[in-house]
Amino acid sequence: MKATVVWKENLAFAGETNSGFPIPLDADPEVGGTNSGPRPMELIALGLAGCTAMDVISILRKKRQDVKRFEVRVDAERASEHPKVFTHAVITYVVSGKGVEEAAVLRAIELSATRYCPAQAMLGSVVPMDLRYEIYEEEDGTERLTAQGVWQEAAG
Numbered sequence: 001m002k003a004t005v006v007w008k009e010n011l012a013f014a015g016e017t018n019s020g021f022p023i024p025l026d027a028d029p030e031v032g033g034t035n036s037g038p039r040p041m042e043l044i045a046l047g048l049a050g051c052t053a054m055d056v057i058s059i060l061r062k063k064r065q066d067v068k069r070f071e072v073r074v075d076a077e078r079a080s081e082h083p084k085v086f087t088h089a090v091i092t093y094v095v096s097g098k099g100v101e102e103a104a105v106l107r108a109i110e111l112s113a114t115r116y117c118p119a120q121a122m123l124g125s126v127v128p129m130d131l132r133y134e135i136y137e138e139e140d141g142t143e144r145l146t147a148q149g150v151w152q153e154a155a156g
Helices: 040-062 102-116 118-124
Strands: 003-009 012-017 022-025 066-078 086-098 129-139 142-152
Touching (some): 040 066, 040 118, 086 102
Antiparallel strands (some): 003 012, 066 086
């Protein structure tokens, strides 16, 4: 895998990966950026969310779960001093559909966390992570919370 960033101006860069899709990167104006793209650490959090989301939805589809809406939220805390690494993260899986089984969601989260998601394996080895879930039943265009919980809570 290759990634390249090319400097544009100030702290703005144009990024590109093997897949060829351009990704702008920039910084906050307070530190010399122009706010023309996401911050690199935001992309790391987004990569984590995307990696585990792809695993979980693939597993739920294989388990024939009737998922209508699905999202993964990553809330990452950062150190106050440089290098301002992630110090803790909460990943919340939000699944909405008809008759979605809690056991299927838990197994999908487990497989992503322990077997399939390289971003989660890599970051999880240095960043404590809580893995939470919410399951909603969709009825007549409305959603009703039917289950929520924690698959894994970070030690400490």
